[in-house]
Amino acid sequence: MMQTRICTLFDIHYPIIQAGMVWCSGWRLAAAVSEYGGLGIIGAGSMYPDVLQQHIQKCKQATSKPFAVNVPLLYPDIDQLMACIVEEQVPIVFTSAGNPKIWTSRLKENGIKVAHVVSSAKFAQKSEAAGVDAVVAEGFEAGGHNGREETTTFCLIPLVKQAVSIPVIAAGGIGSGQSILAAMALGAEGVQIGSLFAASKESSAHEYFKNAVVEAKEGDTMLTMKQLTPVRLIKNDFFQRIHEAEQACCTKEELAEILGKRRAKKGIFEGDLVEGELEIGQISASIEEIKSVRQIMDGLINDFELARKVFAAK
Amino acid sequence: MMQTRICTLFDIHYPIIQAGMVWCSGWRLAAAVSEYGGLGIIGAGSMYPDVLQQHIQKCKQATSKPFAVNVPLLYPDIDQLMACIVEEQVPIVFTSAGNPKIWTSRLKENGIKVAHVVSSAKFAQKSEAAGVDAVVAEGFEAGGHNGREETTTFCLIPLVKQAVSIPVIAAGGIGSGQSILAAMALGAEGVQIGSLFAASKESSAHEYFKNAVVEAKEGDTMLTMKQLTPVRLIKNDFFQRIHEAEQACCTKEELAEILGKRRAKKGIFEGDLVEGELEIGQISASIEEIKSVRQIMDGLINDFELARKVFAAK
Numbered sequence: 001m002m003q004t005r006i007c008t009l010f011d012i013h014y015p016i017i018q019a020g021m022v023w024c025s026g027w028r029l030a031a032a033v034s035e036y037g038g039l040g041i042i043g044a045g046s047m048y049p050d051v052l053q054q055h056i057q058k059c060k061q062a063t064s065k066p067f068a069v070n071v072p073l074l075y076p077d078i079d080q081l082m083a084c085i086v087e088e089q090v091p092i093v094f095t096s097a098g099n100p101k102i103w104t105s106r107l108k109e110n111g112i113k114v115a116h117v118v119s120s121a122k123f124a125q126k127s128e129a130a131g132v133d134a135v136v137a138e139g140f141e142a143g144g145h146n147g148r149e150e151t152t153t154f155c156l157i158p159l160v161k162q163a164v165s166i167p168v169i170a171a172g173g174i175g176s177g178q179s180i181l182a183a184m185a186l187g188a189e190g191v192q193i194g195s196l197f198a199a200s201k202e203s204s205a206h207e208y209f210k211n212a213v214v215e216a217k218e219g220d221t222m223l224t225m226k227q228l229t230p231v232r233l234i235k236n237d238f239f240q241r242i243h244e245a246e247q248a249c250c251t252k253e254e255l256a257e258i259l260g261k262r263r264a265k266k267g268i269f270e271g272d273l274v275e276g277e278l279e280i281g282q283i284s285a286s287i288e289e290i291k292s293v294r295q296i297m298d299g300l301i302n303d304f305e306l307a308r309k310v311f312a313a314k
Numbered sequence: 315m316m317q318t319r320i321c322t323l324f325d326i327h328y329p330i331i332q333a334g335m336v337w338c339s340g341w342r343l344a345a346a347v348s349e350y351g352g353l354g355i356i357g358a359g360s361m362y363p364d365v366l367q368q369h370i371q372k373c374k375q376a377t378s379k380p381f382a383v384n385v386p387l388l389y390p391d392i393d394q395l396m397a398c399i400v401e402e403q404v405p406i407v408f409t410s411a412g413n414p415k416i417w418t419s420r421l422k423e424n425g426i427k428v429a430h431v432v433s434s435a436k437f438a439q440k441s442e443a444a445g446v447d448a449v450v451a452e453g454f455e456a457g458g459h460n461g462r463e464e465t466t467t468f469c470l471i472p473l474v475k476q477a478v479s480i481p482v483i484a485a486g487g488i489g490s491g492q493s494i495l496a497a498m499a500l501g502a503e504g505v506q507i508g509s510l511f512a513a514s515k516e517s518s519a520h521e522y523f524k525n526a527v528v529e530a531k532e533g534d535t536m537l538t539m540k541q542l543t544p545v546r547l548i549k550n551d552f553f554q555r556i557h558e559a560e561q562a563c564c565t566k567e568e569l570a571e572i573l574g575k576r577r578a579k580k581g582i583f584e585g586d587l588v589e590g591e592l593e594i595g596q597i598s599a600s601i602e603e604i605k606s607v608r609q610i611m612d613g614l615i616n617d618f619e620l621a622r623k624v625f626a627a628k
Binding site: 122140141149151152153154159172173174178182183247248282283285286311 | 463467468470473490501595599
């Protein structure tokens with residue numbers, strides 16, 4: 001498969017990165033992706049510092065290859081999380097949902113590579129100025145929390161590519177080897193894949209959630225809760241309640257009350273398909289089976305090469 | 315450039331189609347695109363039947379190459395438009411905004427090729443069943459009227475490709491040779507480009523509108539008026555009024571009253587950037603200059619070939 005600066009930067013074989021996802025990406029998933037030559041990420045967003053430490057230690061036992069931890073910068077126990085990451089000598093950190101200014105230099109002083117997730121070229125430039133090694137540019141179609149500009153992967157990648165000189169990782173809508181080629185044609189040097197790995201055998205999500213991802217068809221996800229933080233999820237009963245409240249012009253506070261706490265855990269980890277927050281990307285419409293990481297990686301790499309040959313031949 | 319079934323179907327040199335766009339795509343733009351080897355489309359959405367006839371006749375005088383007419387199927391004078399198209403022996407018709415069942419067979423009986431614009435795989439299948447020769451799959455990022463599913467080009471193309479056996483034309487977010495390659499990697503056999511041609515020298519849009527497209531940055535367009543028909547436009551004063559009314563939970567009727575009539579003409583053709591409806595795609599953020607059709611076509615073809623070589627070489 002194509003070698004890019006992302007392969008060199010993270011010392012990985014394929015420029016395929018598994019997204020850090022709450023309640024999906026523990027050590028088991030991350031280690032499997034790294035073992036098969038991609039970059040696995042432990043999603044710290046749903047972990048207390050001591051839980052994260054256990055996941056990091058187990059991941060190191062399961063693979064000698066590089067892996068990363070994803071840290072949402074608005075996390076309340078961020079100091080403890082970062083201390084744990086430094087102590088455990090995690091080689092790479094993906095930061096998101098916040099300003100990369102404060103933490104990037106501290107992490108880099110400890111020899112840690114840093115990538116930051118953005119949804120606009122403007123924030124990609126700010127991230128580069130903050131010293132990050134790469135940016136993940138995440139389009140409107142991506143699952144979970146997302147930007148307010150609603151810029152899609154097709155439009156976002158060329159804008160970000162033009163705005164920065166560090167390598168760009170495309171996220172949102174990527175679930176096949178063909179789409180990796182498409183992202184690279186638009187200027188990405190790597191891809192970050194969420195939904196496909198969320199529904200993998202090694203994902204720590206509940207079986208019911210994985211089945212819901214497989215069953216999701218086009219139009220079954222929606223970017224919602226724009227008054228709070230926009231999030232893409234499956235349109236279940238919980239979504240309908242939110243949607244009706246929004247249609248009825250509810251306040252931010254009323255929306256926050258309906259949302260309540262621990263909705264994502266309820267939906268993704270506990271498998272409550274009615275009351276839970278089922279965060280997933282639009283590409284779930286193309287996911288037809290729960291596969292192992294090995295099957296996923298083999299499929300991506302083979303399809304990428306097949307697609308590439310089509311363009312080389314004609 | 316790559317030859318696909320779209321080239322054969324429409325008898326064109328490059329699988330590049332200029333979108334039919336209200337107040338932008340008269341005979342001058344359509345003829346120029348066809349002359350340079352793409353497929354030019356006269357947008358009948360903003361034309362009375364006698365005006366359309368004049369445009370068709372002028373287009374035939376300006377080029378001997380194939381061109382098309384785009385007809386929104388909900389158009390009130392549809393019978394007269396279609397009669398004119400048949401009488402003038404227009405070789406290709408692109409239909410949109412309606413059910414292709416009624417008109418496809420009548421057009422095909424007259425030797426006319428038919429493509430239909432869809433925003434979902436479901437309607438792509440219905441279009442294929444109705445006998446169309448190709449479908450245009452238009453993503454969420456596209457300008458003007460758009461689907462309710464909000465599926466982006468990245469996610470939509472593979473879904474449509476899988477759903478039908480007729481060729482798929484990708485639309486939405488395409489404004490460079492690199493993005494043509496990306497669309498083809500996802501399964502498209504041709505692309506339909508709107509925004510870039512809307513801001514071309516040959517476009518019949520007002521100079522002020524073209525300048526507004528050039529000046530638009532990321533996040534400057536939004537899909538709005540979802541209670542009526544979703545439309546993507548530049549966030550100007552008119553949009554703000556609509557947006558505030560929606561935030562205040564206005565009714566459909568109130569929204570329709572704010573919208574009024576002839577907003578698109580006012581904005582696009584008359585150049586009223588304050589009160590007009592400035593329909594354009596997200597890719598406008600990447601458009602930096604008003605170019606001639608010749609410059610645009612040369613740029614697209616060169617960049618496509620350069621991008622293709624990158625993948626062939628590595």
